[in-house]
Amino acid sequence: MFAFAKGSAGSRLAAPDAAGVATPAAAPAQRAGASLDLEDVSLSVPNEAGTVEILRSVSLRVVAGEFVCLLGPSGSGKSTILNLIAGLSKPTVGRVRTAEVDVAGPGLDRAIVFQDAALFPWLSLRDNVEFPLKLQGHAAAARAARSEELLRQVHLWRFAGRFPHELSGGMRQRGAIARALATDPAVLLMDEPFAALDAQTREILQGEVERIWSATRKTIIFVTHNVREAVRLADRVVLMGTRPGRVLHEERVDLPRPRAANDARVSALANGVARRIASEVEKVAREEADDAWVAPGAHGPGDPRRQLGRGI
């Protein structure tokens, strides 16, 4: 399952040999993105009242190398979908497949980046990036070459010896992205990775992710509450609804790349998506309300900069 096939043309790291010794190869590692399929996936879990339905009939086909953003209110099952793809949980009904193979559990072909970088505080940035490679038994020289390559890619090479508490939030998230890429996954799962960052740092990191994606052609599933972020980054925005979590709408984003943070076309499309969200939220509220309902703020268009915050 490990990414770096021995002697493969596109690999800096070779797989450990029988003696567990890895040898560095010449070119940078590159495993292209893999397809993902959620086929009519439902998930229910037990609760005090019996069971609670978390996802209902979610079908999503992602082609290899596609950049998909999941956008939706709190509780719509976005993180649950990432967990299913990561193999951390299993659907009650339906299938989850990557590269046409059923997901049986976690694997190095899929990596997750969380909102809080989750770098190990007791390890330097370099050692954090090398950690998954060490677990795989790769030799020090190969690990060092790979961590240098990745830390240069996220512009953190100069800080390789620093510990997480010595880095800014944006630097920690870039470090987490480098660590996620260390094993050269085919699929990168990103769960609100920039939610805790200030707006400017966030925009810079959006540009970084787009650049890394363009260079590596990984398949990326990126969860966000931010409409503009979704439209700026995605080939396709998948809008989720809640109670139970389900897909409400998909919007293809056929805008040229790289996309600037202030691109007017991004703004226009984000406005359209925000309006749709406003009407979906209102529709759900009407369905759930047992008497006449007027959605708050229902008179104006949605604001694309808004966060689809908790509790919507």
Ligand SMILES: Nc1ncnc2c1ncn2[C@@H]1O[C@H](COP(=O)(O)OP(=O)(O)OP(=O)(O)O)[C@@H](O)[C@H]1O
């Ligand atoms: N293992 C579990 N047991 C019980 N309930 C769960 C479990 N996992 C998720 N849930 C519930 O399922 C729903 C969807 O959760 P999930 O975390 O996927 O939503 P989300 O869209 O990622 O929300 P947020 O935007 O707040 O991160 C929530 O109501 C959550 O409480």
Ligand SMILES: [Mg+2]
């Ligand atoms: Mg979540």
